[in-house]
Amino acid sequence: MLPGDLKASDFDRYPPKARQLAAKHIDLLRRMPLAFLPLLLREVIAYDWKFPVEQTELDKQFAWLAAMPASDFEKAMGPFAQLRLSAKLEHVDWINSPGEFSEQLTAHLWATRQIDAFRAASIAYIHNLNAANPEQPPTTPRLGIAVIGYGVDQNKYPLFRKLRPHGVYFHNVDPENGLATLLNHVAERAREHPVPFGHWYIDGSENQAMRGDGVTKMCYAALGSVRNALIDKMRRVMQPGGGGPEVLRTMLAELRPEDLGLNGEGNAAVLNRFQVSVLTEGSGTQLFSTTFVQWSAREALRRAQPATLLLRFTPRLHEQSMRELLAGTPQTPMPDPHGSLVDADMGAYYTWINQQRLTGAERAAFLVWFEGHNEALAIGPLLPRGTDNPNPVNLRQILAQMG
Amino acid sequence: MVVTFGGGARDEETFMPEGQENIPNLLNQLIPQATFFTQVVNRGILGHYVATASLATGVYETFNNFAAVPPDNPTVFEYFRKDLKRPATDAWVVAPSNGFNRIGESGNRAYGQGLGAGVILPKRLLAAALSSAGESQYEHLLRDNYETPLYTPQVSGSEIELHQMAEILKLSVADFTAHARSLASPDELSVYIAKQLMRQLAPSLLWITLHDIDIAHSGTYSLYIEGIQRCDRLCAEIWNTIQSNPEYANKTTMFILPDFGRDSDTDAGGNGFQHHRTGDALSRTTWMMVLGPSVRHNVVVDRALESTDLVPTLGALLGFSPKLAQGKPVAEVL
Numbered sequence: 140m141l142p143g144d145l146k147a148s149d150f151d152r153y154p155p156k157a158r159q160l161a162a163k164h165i166d167l168l169r170r171m172p173l174a175f176l177p178l179l180l181r182e183v184i185a186y187d188w189k190f191p192v193e194q195t196e197l198d199k200q201f202a203w204l205a206a207m208p209a210s211d212f213e214k215a216m217g218p219f220a221q222l223r224l225s226a227k228l229e230h231v232d233w234i235n236s237p238g239e240f241s242e243q244l245t246a247h248l249w250a251t252r253q254i255d256a257f258r259a260a261s262i263a264y265i266h267n268l269n270a271a272n273p274e275q276p277p278t279t280p281r282l283g284i285a286v287i288g289y290g291v292d293q294n295k296y297p298l299f300r301k302l303r304p305h306g307v308y309f310h311n312v313d314p315e316n317g318l319a320t321l322l323n324h325v326a327e328r329a330r331e332h333p334v335p336f337g338h339w340y341i342d343g344s345e346n347q348a349m350r351g352d353g354v355t356k357m358c359y360a361a362l363g364s365v366r367n368a369l370i371d372k373m374r375r376v377m378q379p380g381g382g383g384p385e386v387l388r389t390m391l392a393e394l395r396p397e398d399l400g401l402n403g404e405g406n407a408a409v410l411n412r413f414q415v416s417v418l419t420e421g422s423g424t425q426l427f428s429t430t431f432v433q434w435s436a437r438e439a440l441r442r443a444q445p446a447t448l449l450l451r452f453t454p455r456l457h458e459q460s461m462r463e464l465l466a467g468t469p470q471t472p473m474p475d476p477h478g479s480l481v482d483a484d485m486g487a488y489y490t491w492i493n494q495q496r497l498t499g500a501e502r503a504a505f506l507v508w509f510e511g512h513n514e515a516l517a518i519g520p521l522l523p524r525g526t527d528n529p530n531p532v533n534l535r536q537i538l539a540q541m542g
Numbered sequence: 543m544v545v546t547f548g549g550g551a552r553d554e555e556t557f558m559p560e561g562q563e564n565i566p567n568l569l570n571q572l573i574p575q576a577t578f579f580t581q582v583v584n585r586g587i588l589g590h591y592v593a594t595a596s597l598a599t600g601v602y603e604t605f606n607n608f609a610a611v612p613p614d615n616p617t618v619f620e621y622f623r624k625d626l627k628r629p630a631t632d633a634w635v636v637a638p639s640n641g642f643n644r645i646g647e648s649g650n651r652a653y654g655q656g657l658g659a660g661v662i663l664p665k666r667l668l669a670a671a672l673s674s675a676g677e678s679q680y681e682h683l684l685r686d687n688y689e690t691p692l693y694t695p696q697v698s699g700s701e702i703e704l705h706q707m708a709e710i711l712k713l714s715v716a717d718f719t720a721h722a723r724s725l726a727s728p729d730e731l732s733v734y735i736a737k738q739l740m741r742q743l744a745p746s747l748l749w750i751t752l753h754d755i756d757i758a759h760s761g762t763y764s765l766y767i768e769g770i771q772r773c774d775r776l777c778a779e780i781w782n783t784i785q786s787n788p789e790y791a792n793k794t795t796m797f798i799l800p801d802f803g804r805d806s807d808t809d810a811g812g813n814g815f816q817h818h819r820t821g822d823a824l825s826r827t828t829w830m831m832v833l834g835p836s837v838r839h840n841v842v843v844d845r846a847l848e849s850t851d852l853v854p855t856l857g858a859l860l861g862f863s864p865k866l867a868q869g870k871p872v873a874e875v876l
Contacts, residue, residue, distance in 0.1 A: 249587045250604040254821050258811075300560070422816065423760035430761030437813060458757070458765055460726040481764035489807065489814055496810060 141229060142176045145169050149234050154187040164201050170212065172220035173229065174244065174257070181237035188412040190336045190443040199272045215267065218260030222253050238392040276499035277446045279332045280520075280542070283494045284321055285507040286451040287483035289344075290476035298480075298509060299516040301488040304525045306505070306518030313533040314511050318451075320534045321508070322349045325449045329353030335406060336443040341435045343428035343453035355443075357414055357435060359428040359453075365399045366425050369418055373425075391419040413438070427455040429479050433486035440493040450490060451510070452483030480509075491518065504541040508534060517541050543784065544749045544852070545777060546597060547800040548590045548638060549756025550818055550828060551770050554807075557829065564770045567778035572798075572831060574840050577875055579830040581846040584802040588818045588825055593801040593849070594637075594751055595645055600853030600867025612649040615866050618853045619659035620647055622747050625862035631710075633659035634745045636736045638728060638753035639666045650866075659749065660710075662702050662739070664731040670704045671719045711738040726772070729754040733776050737783055744789040747860070752776060758804065761816045781833060795834030795859060795875070797852065803828045832875045843874050 145168055150161040161168065161183055168176060182189075182197055189197070204212065225247055233240035248254040288294065299308060322340070326349050329338040333353050340346060342358040349356070372394075376387045396402070396411035403411050417438060423430035432452050439445060454474035487507040494503055504519035515534070518524075519541040555561040557580075562569055586596045589607025596603045599615040619633040635646050643666075647658020708714055725731050729752045736750050755769035777798055784790040805812030806824040818825040830847065850869030857864040858871040 246606070249821075252585070252602070258821055421761075423762065427760055427762055433761060434813070455762070458762070461728060461731065462723060462726055475764075478762070478764035481767070482762050485763035485815075492807060 140234075142171050142173060143169050145234075152235050153184055157183050157186040160186055160197075160201070164205065167201065167205055170216075172216055172222075173224055173233070174222045175216060175219040177233035177237040177240040177244070180234065181241055184235075184237060185412075188409050190409065190413075192336075192444045193442055196272075196274075200268060203268060203271050215264060218256065218263065222248070222257060222260075223251065236389075236392075239389055274498040276502070277337075277444070277497075278334070279328065279446050280502035280504060281445070281494060281497065281499055282328065282447050282503070282541070283490055283505040284325070284447075284449045285483070285487035285490055285505075286318060286321065286449070286510045287487055287507060288476075288480040288509045288512065289451070289453045290474060291480050291509075291512075294477070294480060294509070294512070296477070296481055296484070298484055298514055299487075299507060301485075302491060302505075302507065302516050302518065305491075306516050306524060307522050307526050307528050309515045309517065309528045309532055309537060310513060311529050311531050312508070312513040312515045312537070313531065314513060315533070317508060317534045318347065318510065320538075321449060321506075322347055324535075324538055325349070325354060325447050326351045328447045332446060334446065336409070337445050338447040339439050339443070339445045340449045340451075341432055341439070342451045343432045343455070344451070347451075354447075355410060355445075357410065359431045362414060362418065365401060365414070366418060368399045369394075370425055394419055413442070427482075428453060429455045429482035429486060433482075433489060436486070436490045437493050440490070440497060444497050448490070448494070450486070452479060452486060454479040455482065506534075506537065506541065543780070543790075543794055543796040544597075544856070545780060545796065545798045546594055546749075546751045547755055547773055547798075548594055548751045548753045549758065549769065550588075550800040550802045550804050550825070551755055551773070552804045552806075552815060552824060553829070555767060555770055555815070564767055565774040567774045568798075568831065571778050572781060572833060576831045576833045576839065577837050577841040577843060579832075579843045579847055579872070579874075581844065582799060582828050582830045582849060582851075583846050584826050584828070584849040586849065588802050588821065590753070590756065590801060591642060591645070594642070597799075597801060597849055597852055598645060598749065599648065600850045600864050600869050602850065602868070610644055612644040612647060612654070614649055616648045616650045616653040616864070617646065617658060618856055618864065619747060619749075620650075620653035620657045621853070621857060621862045621864045622860060623657050623659075624653060626860070628746065630656075630660060631743050632745050633747040634739055634743070635659045635661045635749045635751070636732045636739070637661065637663060637749075637751040638732070639663040639669075642751065659747070660702055662707070662735055664735045665728050667702070667704055667707055667735075668719065668722050668731065671715045671722075674704070674715070711735070711742050713738055727754050727769075729769075729772055729776055733779060736780065740783065740787055740790065744787075747856075750780070755800075758815050759817060761813070763815060766815055792835050795832065795837060797830060797832050797856075799830035799849075799852070800828040802826060802849075832872075834875075837875050841874070847872060 145165060147162045147165055150158045153161060228243060231240045231243055248257050325338060325340060330351055330353060336355050338354045340354050340356045345360045346356045346358045373387060376390055394415060396415050399415060401411040417424050417435050421434035424434050429452050432450050436448060436450050454476040457473045457475035491505045494505060502520055506517045508515040515537060517537050521542045556565050584593060586593060586602030592603050592605060592607040595613040598617045599613045601615040603613050605611050622628060622633055637645060643661055643663055646661040648654055704715060721734060722731055732750060739745060752773050754772050757769055758766035781796060784794045802818060803825045804815050804818045805820045806822055807814040809820045809822045812820040848869055851872050853864045853867045854869045855872045858876050
């Protein structure tokens with residue numbers, strides 16, 4: 140099937156809001172090339188469970204495309220239309236399984252050495268879209284906080300090396316009540332600037348108690364049964380006769396929160412979808428808590444664009460060496476605090492990079508603290524770059540300096 | 543001798559100033575004896591099996607990375623054996639188990655069956671040894687595809703079986719298993735097997751693919767760094783073994799190269815070191831080190847090579863003609 144053949148009834152299996160959106164823009168969809176349309180439909184089909192910011196962005200994208208003169212539209216779609224696709228791709232059910240189409244398109248583009256052309260076309264398209272629809276900065280400057288190193292008593296690893304050129308390195312921080320100070324600060328921001336999915340707290344273990352309910356919370360421990368159910372499903376597919384990697388990919392793409400025991404309505408359903416996507420799309424998120432926190436943060440920033448994000452990295456499980464695996468005696472999984480500190484240090488850096496990709500980056504601030512210790516690094520518009528601060532200070536004072 | 547890092551490493555964690563602490567052996571012991579190429583560009587598919595196959599054929603292969611299929615084009619092993627009339631015992635591959643069982647010989651009808659290299663998958667052998675001893679922990683050991691951590695591929699190829707290993711390498715299953723218990727990682731097991739091959743058969747063409755670094759796909763930076771540090775140590779160990787073995791010393795050329803890089807920290811389409819999905823310059827560009835009796839010492843070459851240049855270079859060195867390879871011989875090491 141080709142885009143020009145689309146009918147409104149083709150979207151009957153879409154969720155209600157997604158169906159409505161597709162039907163409203165069906166004339167536009169018919170004009171899009173096959174190398175582009177299913178990728179847009181991949182967003183449309185998930186519309187009902189998207190964060191508010193994402194829904195607004197998708198609405199704006201449709202409005203922008205619909206308002207384009209025909210010649211501009213052809214120009215925008217031209218690089219995608221010029222890609223050579225196979226007949227096999229036309230036979231994929233790209234309306235109802237746009238994710239599967241996307242996987243096959245990617246493989247085809249790599250195999251035919253068109254991936255660079257596709258990449259260039261995508262970058263140009265997004266650039267033009269953003270230029271035509273400048274995003275509004277957040278009502279309050281963004282703040283990212285990463286708490287790293289729980290469980291590490293002594294550390295020789297040089298922390299914050301990649302972030303130091305961008306901010307102030309504090310190495311005389313009073314750690315007393317540090318975590319409580321940060322939790323309270325996040326809760327306070329959520330009270331002052333209430334926005335659905337605008338303030339997040341993600342923990343590698345369990346969410347710590349926090350006053351108020353304006354913060355979206357998720358944690359690795361609470362998803363234990365979901366992770367186990369998922370791993371069980373994955374194992375079954377990968378066993379002989381289970382279907383193999385292609386079936387696994389399709390199975391993961393089609394998993395619903397309810398299939399993994401996550402039930403909920405309204406905002407809870409949206410968060411459940413997000414959590415399942417973290418576990419099914421993120422490599423390593425099912426096995427390592429540090430990866431879970433970093434990937435969740437990346438996705439939360441990319442999709443929900445929160446004003447506040449608090450991460451707490453805790454020790455992931457120790458990766459057993461071959462020697463240990465062959466030792467012959469079943470071992471209780473042990474945590475790896477030192478390895479996790481290194482992972483989290485990099486995770487904090489990546490979180491800062493991802494935060495800086497959002498609007499209002501010039502006003503945004505970022506804090507990373509070595510939990511229970513006297514090292515922290517703060518970045519913000521009011522703070523100098525690449526400096527050391529040896530003076531006694533607590534986290535409340537650092538937050539105040541960050542503005 | 544060709545050593546590839548299946549599971550690319552970025553310059554940031556290796557040869558850039560901040561990464562040099564991870565590769566003391568490459569930097570201090572090997573580079574002073576080597577010609578070092580700073581830019582090797584892979585313009586093909588950035589999946590480990592298909593990319594390693596491309597390195598071995600000199601053609602950018604386009605098959606499904608996750609399928610256990612042979613390369614479409616003749617491999618370096620086939621050119622070597624057919625042109626030079628070498629026996630099967632003279633060309634070997636030691637590789638991780640993920641799909642690599644078919645890398646020894648291609649599906650090309652003019653070459654292919656019976657003309658390729660022997661393939662040893664040490665983890666598969668270990669799994670078979672443990673299984674035959676009634677031990678059941680081997681399932682974890684076979685986990686070598688970190689992009690889909692639970693993926694353990696079915697093997698149906700021409701790799702060496704357990705009993706053949708005992709015969710060819712003069713290594714009993716009991717000794718092999720006992721030694722494996724003293725090792726930290728699958729790459730150490732691969733190097734151990736490579737040393738056994740060198741001792742027992744002294745092949746003229748030996749290809750070792752290391753894979754520990756690919757744990758990066760799990761998103762754990764510390765384990766990725768440990769993989770790089772282990773590769774660094776093992777490369778020096780292989781070179782030292784070459785230099786201490788009379789069959790090899792002063793008459794062996796060794797090529798070391800990652801199959802490709804990994805994504806940059808700043809490309810929004812990726813997640814930094816974790817994957818190699820964006821196709822950005824960093825994920826496509828890596829390096830190569832060449833050591834040997836006729837190779838100039840301590841020379842750095844900045845011109846860009848392609849991954850497909852390796853096979854024509856090996857052909858020029860060893861005297862065979864890789865007719866279908868796309869690359870060009872690298873003049874600086876000939």
